[in-house]
Amino acid sequence: MITSALIQSVTASLYERSLKKIPEDTKAVLRRAQGGERSDTARQTLTIMLKSADASEEKDHLICSDVGIPVYAIKVGTGVRFEGAVRQAIVDGFAQLAAQIQPPILRMVTNPLTHERSHAGKDMPIVSFDLVDGSDVLEIVCAPKAMGSGRWEALETFVYPSLETIEAYVLDVVMKAGSQPCPPIVVGVGIGGTFDHAARMAKQQVLRPFGQTNPEPILAAMESRLLDAINAMGFGPMGTGGDTTAMAVHIDYAASHGFMPVAVALNCWINRRTGARIRNDGSVEWFE
Numbered sequence: 001m002i003t004s005a006l007i008q009s010v011t012a013s014l015y016e017r018s019l020k021k022i023p024e025d026t027k028a029v030l031r032r033a034q035g036g037e038r039s040d041t042a043r044q045t046l047t048i049m050l051k052s053a054d055a056s057e058e059k060d061h062l063i064c065s066d067v068g069i070p071v072y073a074i075k076v077g078t079g080v081r082f083e084g085a086v087r088q089a090i091v092d093g094f095a096q097l098a099a100q101i102q103p104p105i106l107r108m109v110t111n112p113l114t115h116e117r118s119h120a121g122k123d124m125p126i127v128s129f130d131l132v133d134g135s136d137v138l139e140i141v142c143a144p145k146a147m148g149s150g151r152w153e154a155l156e157t158f159v160y161p162s163l164e165t166i167e168a169y170v171l172d173v174v175m176k177a178g179s180q181p182c183p184p185i186v187v188g189v190g191i192g193g194t195f196d197h198a199a200r201m202a203k204q205q206v207l208r209p210f211g212q213t214n215p216e217p218i219l220a221a222m223e224s225r226l227l228d229a230i231n232a233m234g235f236g237p238m239g240t241g242g243d244t245t246a247m248a249v250h251i252d253y254a255a256s257h258g259f260m261p262v263a264v265a266l267n268c269w270i271n272r273r274t275g276a277r278i279r280n281d282g283s284v285e286w287f288e
Contacts, residue, residue: 002138002278004084004092010276010284011093011125014142015070016101018272019062022053023288025210026247026271033184033237033244042242049237049269060102063270067105068144070094070125073204077135081280087127094125108146128200141275143207149185149266152177155199157261163218166191166262167226173264174230174246179239182268184247187230190263193254202265205250207273209288219251226251237269247271 027050034046056063072090098105098119107117109124132139154173158165170189177185188208190201214220226249236242247269267273277285 001081001083002280002282004082004086004089006278006282006284007086007089007138007140008093008096010278011072011090011140011142012097014072014140014274014276015094015097015144017274017286018142018144019064019067019101019105020060021057021274022063022270023209023273025288026269027053029210029247030184030269033247037242037244039236039240039242041240042236042244045237045240045242046244053270062103062105064146064268065106066146066148067108068146068150068272069109071143071145072125072127073130073141073143073207074127075130075132075135075137075139077132077137077139079134079136079280080138090125090127091120095120136280138278139275140278141207141273143203143267143273146268146272149181149268152181153202153263153265155195155202155261155263157195157259159258159260161260161262163222167222167229169262170226170249170264171229174266175233177266179235181266182238182270183235184237184244184269186247186267186271187226187249188265188267189226189249189251190261190265191251191253192256192260194256195261197254198261198263199265201252201254202263205252206265206267208248208250210248214251216253219253223249223251 030046030050034043037043107119109121110117186206188202188206190198214223230246231243233245235245237244275287
């Protein structure tokens with residue numbers, strides 16, 4: 001059985017890990033960018049970013065003071081067995097984290113009607129669930145959403161758009177964002193489905209590990225073109241100019257109607273994502 005207490009503990013730990021450690025594959029991409037940068041200022045900026053990442057991990061400090069709002073994506077194997085509440089355990093886990101984490105985190109959860117800020121609020125944490133047939137694993141991915149990247153994400157619905165139209169829209173979103181999302185960024189794109197499904201695909205693609213070739217040749221080519229075009233914009237690391245505005249562009253699609261939504265999600269250079277797989281015997285496997 002997977003108990004409520006275990007879910008509470010794991011979700012709290014995932015959030016703290018995401019605030020204090022950059023994924024190893026992200027560090028590797030930043031190091032490669034540092035080696036290939038033609039701009040002295042950009043190279044120095046990337047050096048500072050990497051040193052900051054190492055220092056926060058070594059000293060158990062926050063990488064950024066904007067800790068974002070709690071967001072979890074959960075895959076539930078149909079063979080998983082629960083004991084106790086699940087949704088409430090995630091709520092309690094975030095409350096536990098907010099009360100105990102050192103250094104303390106700022107109150108980022110904001111009521112959109114009153115602008116009152118707290119560590120709790122309606123529908124917080126934001127949680128999505130998927131079912132996985134034939135699995136006995138509960139997989140939880142934590143990806144806090146902060147102001148820099150969250151402010152500039154966008155979605156537009158087209159009617160039978162060409163690939164060129166889709167690419168132009170993605171570039172327009174990134175151009176409008178400029179240096180505000182704290183580049184180098186990860187760009188996730190969802191094409192098709194419905195309004196909500198496109199947005200969800202875009203978010204899932206932001207969290208895709210680096211180095212995976214898209215199995216759809218059309219999308220693989222699109223990812224390459226968009227990455228080159230975004231890096232040619234010249235915003236560079238933290239807006240200091242240079243060749244590295246994006247670390248990756250990841251795209252997915254779903255069948256749709258004649259209306260075809262296109263969603264663009266962004267992740268800042270910290271690329272917050274942590275995960276855990278919990279099995280019925282209570283064992284936990286951590287991953288990035």
